[in-house]
Amino acid sequence: MPQDHNNKRNSKDTKDDMIHLIDNLNRDDDLKYNRRAFLKSAVGASITLGLATLPFSAIALNREEDDTNRKMITRLKDLPKDSSMNFNYPTDDEPAILVHTKEGKLKAYNNKCTHLQCPVFYEKEESVLLCPCHRGFFSVDNGQPLAGPPQRELPLIELEVKDGAVYAVGRKVRHGE
Ligand code: FES
DSSP, X not given: OHXXXXXXXXXXXXXXXXXXXHHHHHHHHHHHHHHHHHHHHHHHHHHHHHHHHHHHHHHHHHHHHHHTOOEEEEEGGGSOTTEEEEEEOSSTTSEEEEEEOTTSOEEEEEOBOTTTOOBOEEETXXXXXXXXXXXXXXXXXXOOEEESSOOSOOOEEEXXXXXXXXXXXXXXXXXXX
């Protein structure tokens, strides 16, 4: 009799176990499907976001193009070696400096010092760009700060020489390059 009882109990337990097992399997399936659904919606959301931001990327690109207005600065013969001149670029409110170095290279930068915005000048003696406000020095070759308080480089103005004229054709605002 006690054995019978045990058998029944065992058989009941076995059924319960089966039900739990099936439950667990169903839960596993649910989890799998939920994960799949989540991944699908995450991918969908990423694509949607990407597409939604496309117009903004296009605007940003256009801004960059707007920044690359071509503007004649001077005739090369009017700017002898080891001299400089000021101009404005890309807008009339943004002062810039063009240097014709001793070696005959042309270099141009926006000339607001990156410390506190004083104008920067070409210093012939040392072939550097000097900000007299707090004696900040920048390299003529790449606009990087060399000494003094400035920590960031001057924005580089890209140049092109065509038919004896020097043009500003773009600007690169570099940060820590
Ligand atoms: S403003 Fe140029 S060094 Fe301070």
